[in-house]
Amino acid sequence: MKVxxxxxxxxxxxxxxxxIKECSExxxxxxxxxxxxxxxxxxHDIWNSRSLNRxxxxxxxxxxxxKHWEDIHYENQRSSFEIITNASDFDKRIDYETNEGRLFTNTLGEILFHIINHSTHHRAQIAVDFRSNDIDPKSLDYIFYKR
Known part of the structure; x- marks a missing residue:
């Protein structure tokens, strides 16, 4: 699972x-x-924090x-890699409270996967927003990344 x-x-x-690079330009x-x-x-920070109970x-x-995006992004990634590296059980239950005050429990694996899926979802919305503003977004498909 770590890999x-x-x-x-x-x-x-x-x-x-x-x-970040595209937006900066x-x-x-x-x-x-x-x-x-x-x-x-x-x-990403909120889910890392829930996983670390902070x-x-x-x-x-x-x-x-x-101008702050890159630093925040780097810290989020560093924290996620630390969580993954130190995890001994991705089925470990994490209790957390939503911003609305509701209590939930999910596994660490579910939370980590959610971070990725959530980011992908909103990057797609950004691509649509770019197109509607006559900006040609770069392709960020996973398969292109893996080639």
Whole structure:
């Protein structure tokens, strides 16, 4: 499982780093894309924090200046790799409270997979937002990454 999750998080790192670079080179990044990418970064931190039983650094929809994206992204990835490296059981149950105050339990493996899936979902929304703003998004398909 560790190898599988390390591969997924390598891919996630590659995609987010590419998107950060792309946005940094644009004259104007669409506001919705800034909101969505900030949300990707925030959610990643929140899920890492839940896995580590610590308080998140960010709110769910907190907006970040593009110049801070790379540092936040790097710290999220570092933390996820640390979680994966130190995991002895991906079926370990993690209890957490949502932002609405509801209590849930999921396995560590489910949470890690959710981080990847959630990021992919919102990167796709950013690609749609780019297209609607006449920006040609780079392809971030997993199979292209693996080639």
């Amino acid at each position: 599988f999750f390390n591969q997924l998080f390598d891919y996630n790192f590659y995609c987010n780093k590419g998107l 644009l004259d104007k990044v669409p506001e919705r894309s800034i909101e969505l990418f900030s949300h990707i970064l925030n959610a 308080k998140p650094k960010f709110e769910v929809w907190q907006i970040h200046d593009i």
